[in-house]
Amino acid sequence: MTLDATDRRIVEALQGGLPLVPAPYAKVASELAIPEGELTKRLQAMKDSGVIRRIAAAPNHYKLGMTANGMTVWDVQDDRLAELGAQIGALPFVTHCYERPRALPDWPYNLFAMVHGSSKDEVEEKRQQIVTLLGDALRGCDTLYSTRILKKTGLRLRKKGD
Known part of the structure; x- marks a missing residue:
């Protein structure tokens, strides 16, 4: 899979993490001026093709008490x-x-x-x-x-x- 300009904008928008809001994909889609469905479809295509492996939380274990x-x-x-x-x-x-x-x-x-x-x-x-x-x-x-x-x-x- 080759990333087009929209895919690159999506990766750039998410490389710092998802926003901590009730509807993070809707917020990112709004900021990128694309429909939320298109955002999630493109993310799934990038995942299916191996361009991205996953979208996951990276918790601070210390703050969770895991010292x-x-x-x-x-x-x-x-x-x-x-x-x-x-x-x-x-x-x-x-x-x-x-x-x-x-x-x-x-x-x-x-x-x-x-x-x-x-x-x-x-x-x-x-x-x-x-x-x-x-x-x-x-x-x-x-x-x-x-x-x-x-x-x-x-x-x-x-x-x-x-």
Whole structure:
């Protein structure tokens, strides 16, 4: 799919996030001077074609009381990685889960899963659930805790001339 001028305007309007109003798509459509139905149709087409993956909230976990944020890292058997990664990613307490290449000999981990909790004890309880799920496919693991929140941003289009 190639983005036309209207699609680019939509992405630019949404790259900072949806407005926090009762009808966010209606507001964006109004600002772009297009019908709300056209906006949602174009967004769906961009999603269907893979131009955008999703439209989602990016919460500030700290403000939600989730002050213990641990990136759990796992050394999992390669032949089970896709299957087990999908199961871990589906857990309600995992916000994102992905495969990464190992950097041997120093970094044996090939699966990453972000786990949030109100305490390190809570994160550890959740991590133990993942240990159980992985079973004999697990060869090693660790948890890297956040020390501060970083600004999260989504897609940013460059304007012509940048």
